Amino acid sequence: MVIIPAGEVELRDDRIKKQWTVQVNSYLLAPVPVTKELFYSILQKPIAPNEHPQTPVVDVSWNDAILFCNRLSERSGLEACYTVSDDGEVVDCNWKASGYRLPTEAEWQYACKAGTAGYRYGELDSIAWYQENAEGNVHEVGKKEPNAWGLYDMLGNVWEWCWDVYDVNVYGSYRVFRGGSWAEEARGCGATCRRRSHPTFRIDDLGFRLARSLIEGSIFPQSLWPSVGNCLESGMIIRDISQFEKQ
Numbered sequence: 001m002v003i004i005p006a007g008e009v010e011l012r013d014d015r016i017k018k019q020w021t022v023q024v025n026s027y028l029l030a031p032v033p034v035t036k037e038l039f040y041s042i043l044q045k046p047i048a049p050n051e052h053p054q055t056p057v058v059d060v061s062w063n064d065a066i067l068f069c070n071r072l073s074e075r076s077g078l079e080a081c082y083t084v085s086d087d088g089e090v091v092d093c094n095w096k097a098s099g100y101r102l103p104t105e106a107e108w109q110y111a112c113k114a115g116t117a118g119y120r121y122g123e124l125d126s127i128a129w130y131q132e133n134a135e136g137n138v139h140e141v142g143k144k145e146p147n148a149w150g151l152y153d154m155l156g157n158v159w160e161w162c163w164d165v166y167d168v169n170v171y172g173s174y175r176v177f178r179g180g181s182w183a184e185e186a187r188g189c190g191a192t193c194r195r196r197s198h199p200t201f202r203i204d205d206l207g208f209r210l211a212r213s214l215i216e217g218s219i220f221p222q223s224l225w226p227s228v229g230n231c232l233e234s235g236m237i238i239r240d241i242s243q244f245e246k247q
Helices: 036-043 062-075 105-113
Strands: 002-004 007-013 018-024 027-029 082-084 091-093 159-165 175-178 194-197 211-213
Touching (some): 002 105, 007 105, 018 105, 027 105, 105 159
Antiparallel strands (some): 002 027, 007 018, 027 211, 175 194
């Protein structure tokens, strides 16, 4: 996983013409979305013969992602972040737990921009699979150029669930997802584009990416991540990108 330096990010809601600034603590973020290989290995289920193991897992709801994070934490000997009520309607997060979790949308946007100021961190065809170049399919992770912090597929390929409720007063329990996808038009693949849906919603271009809080004495388990170009070696690595922090 990649160590994301502390900083701040400006979020906005174009519906209500509102902007706000969020302080982001240093945390860990996976360099690629969760792959089918990782997802189904933890769930101890086979991958369908016609599916590529290194493509992002899709057709997963926000609830599915939460449960996966807890299961992976338990498998790794870490403290689970999420407590889920018996009826599944209430989910609380322990931000001080050592386990895996979804990024907040502030964490996600801050990491996506990686110190850049524009809508995207690079030329779209070079960094993302989207409607005009994806040929109607999801693609293997890590095949486009990363951002300055070594994060791949932050835009395009699959939308990514975030922790946050979108607008509880208008949309109730709807959760945020970010980033655009292989099926999305170019205008939807940008760092500040926000979408939402019910936490039970599943679709073939929506996945998720793992985060962890930086906790003193944290354990970084090996052999959970596939190789991604020159960014990942065999196993899970920690890459300190504090040198990229804006002065």
